[in-house]
Amino acid sequence: MTEQQRLHIDRYEKRWIKISIATLFVFAVFVLAAGFAFGFQVPGAYERVNPQTVTDSGAFAEPGLREISPGNYEAYITAQAFFYTPREITVPAGSKVTFYITSVDVQHGFKLQGTNINVMVVPGQVSTLSSTFEKPGEYDFICTEYCGAGHAAMSGKLIVEG
Ligand code: CUA
Numbered sequence: 001m002t003e004q005q006r007l008h009i010d011r012y013e014k015r016w017i018k019i020s021i022a023t024l025f026v027f028a029v030f031v032l033a034a035g036f037a038f039g040f041q042v043p044g045a046y047e048r049v050n051p052q053t054v055t056d057s058g059a060f061a062e063p064g065l066r067e068i069s070p071g072n073y074e075a076y077i078t079a080q081a082f083f084y085t086p087r088e089i090t091v092p093a094g095s096k097v098t099f100y101i102t103s104v105d106v107q108h109g110f111k112l113q114g115t116n117i118n119v120m121v122v123p124g125q126v127s128t129l130s131s132t133f134e135k136p137g138e139y140d141f142i143c144t145e146y147c148g149a150g151h152a153a154m155s156g157k158l159i160v161e162g
Pocket of ligand 1: 081082109
């Protein structure tokens with residue numbers, strides 16, 4: 001092969017290709033560290049349900065708070081135009097709460113103000129996220145997906161008691 005037939009890559013171009021590849025590795029390390037070392041989580045699609053029958057039986061038949069073990073709660077919440085059931089949840093400070101939320105009609109949102117809890121609530125799907133609430137206070141949860149005329153008024157409240 002003569003010198004002319006070889007693919008010529010400029011010295012600087014070669015350097016930037018290497019830097020680009022190194023950048024991908026660095027980002028991959030960040031993503032893995034966020035997920036495994038720091039516990040970042042993406043809102044999960046926990047399970048598929050039938051929105052027409054989800055409140056007939058099972059956990060969503062009686063939405064609300066359940067204490068699984070001391071300081072460890074599960075909150076089952078249904079969203080519908082234009083309210084959440086239950087509208088209000090109270091836990092003691094230091095509690096870990098895992099939210100299970102589903103919609104019985106159209107797409108809604110669930111954003112817990114002042115926390116990183118923010119998830120889409122899609123009919124037919126159970127969204128889940130958990131968080132530990134160390135600081136006493138009142139946290140409003142609001143609907144973040146336009147769901148109709150009453151969307152702006154769709155809200156509820158998590159009360160963390162000191
Ligand atoms: Cu429910 Cu917007």
